[in-house]
Amino acid sequence: MPESIMQRVRQQVLAVEPGKLINYADLVTEPSQFGAVAAALSRLIREGLVVRYAKGQYYRPQTSRFGTLPLSxxxxxxxxxxxxxxxxxxxxxxxxxxxxxxxxxxxxxxxxxxxxxxxxxxxxxxxxxxxxxxxxxxxxxxxxxxxxxxxxxxxxxxxxxxxxxxxxxxxxxxxxxxxxxxxxxxxxxxxxxxxxxxxxxxxxxxxxxxxxxxxxxxxxxxxxxxxxxxxxxxxxxxxxx
Structure with missing residues (x-):
């Protein structure tokens, strides 16, 4: 996966307010990038930076002293x-x-x-x-x-x-x-x-x-x-x- 796409997806995700849904379409700028963006999201999920809510939809989790909060x-x-x-x-x-x-x-x-x-x-x-x-x-x-x-x-x-x-x-x-x-x-x-x-x-x-x-x-x-x-x-x- 090109590192530039990984960096771009990471920056886009970090710019989104925690608890707000991110659509897959928000991250894919060209059809040819579909696979690379999917791989980037998979890595960010493993890192705990994003959570998959539904098909094509993700969000940055909000945390409290009791742990990760569910999507509002x-x-x-x-x-x-x-x-x-x-x-x-x-x-x-x-x-x-x-x-x-x-x-x-x-x-x-x-x-x-x-x-x-x-x-x-x-x-x-x-x-x-x-x-x-x-x-x-x-x-x-x-x-x-x-x-x-x-x-x-x-x-x-x-x-x-x-x-x-x-x-x-x-x-x-x-x-x-x-x-x-x-x-x-x-x-x-x-x-x-x-x-x-x-x-x-x-x-x-x-x-x-x-x-x-x-x-x-x-x-x-x-x-x-x-x-x-x-x-x-x-x-x-x-x-x-």
């Missing part, structure tokens, strides 16, 4: 949800619901969206297929649509309580954000989520948004979500039980 969830998420500085995915599942204060459970595996199925996955990560966000500002809206999608399946959370949180979020949105939420729901949310969002918008006086969502659902379908009429007074009109 934040570092994992940053790598999995951004591509060349652009947001390409987002956190969902129980880890998201914990962040939002909807559940106290901390999952052993985090769930991240992916625009296509993945055959391999890093440790402690699961993927669910969703379209990539068109822009970063869509991510919070898409995540609250995930909440509506899993309304009955959020650990240690009652559907009525979850709905109250969604209602506060929707009410606080600016008009443009609310219109974007309706647009995203119309194309990406399942019918049950669209029905609940439509009912909430109707209660909040957004007739146009509610009508837009009503037009996307089957009027003969009933959605059994465990919600009370006290929590959602117009639930029967949206066939929500």
């Amino acid at each position: 969830e934040g570092a994992i998420l940053c790598t999995l949800t951004t591509e060349k500085g652009v947001v390409s995915a987002y956190l969902t599942g129980a880890a998201l619901y914990n962040q939002l204060g909807l559940t106290t459970q901390v999952p052993a595996t985090i769930k991240v969206t992916s625009p296509k199925p993945r055959r391999t996955r890093p440790k402690r990560v699961a993927f669910v297929v969703r379209p990539a966000p068109e822009r970063a500002s869509d991510v919070p809206l898409l995540q609250w649509l995930e909440v509506l999608r899993d309304l009955r399946r959020i650990p240690d959370a009652r559907p009525n309580d979850v709905l109250a949180r969604v209602q506060r979020f929707v009410k606080a949105l600016a008009p443009a954000e609310r219109r974007r939420l309706v647009e995203l729901a119309s194309h990406q949310a399942p019918p049950r989520a669209r029905a609940v969002l439509g009912a909430l918008l109707e209660l909040q006086g957004d007739k146009h948004g509610a009508a837009s969502l009503r037009a996307t659902i089957n009027p003969l379908t009933t959605y059994r979500l465990g919600l009370s009429t006290a929590a959602l007074p117009n639930a029967p009109q949206w066939h929500i039980r």
Whole structure:
């Protein structure tokens, strides 16, 4: 292996903040260097300078008086949800619901969206297929649509309580954000989520948004979500039980 490649890879690795993932693509500048870079990384692993996290991904370990620290969830998420500085995915599942204060459970595996199925996955990560966000500002809206999608399946959370949180979020949105939420729901949310969002918008006086969502659902379908009429007074009109 040319010593210059070994030195370059070592310098690149040392320049990266400990605990931050390094992609193989960050280190290979030309296809012909693939083997040399792989050999350099193998040597650095033996030296303890880097740790292999998953295929093509490495990190400089952080150490404390108790030993080497595991890779942080934040570092994992940053790598999995951004591509060349652009947001390409987002956190969902129980880890998201914990962040939002909807559940106290901390999952052993985090769930991240992916625009296509993945055959391999890093440790402690699961993927669910969703379209990539068109822009970063869509991510919070898409995540609250995930909440509506899993309304009955959020650990240690009652559907009525979850709905109250969604209602506060929707009410606080600016008009443009609310219109974007309706647009995203119309194309990406399942019918049950669209029905609940439509009912909430109707209660909040957004007739146009509610009508837009009503037009996307089957009027003969009933959605059994465990919600009370006290929590959602117009639930029967949206066939929500």
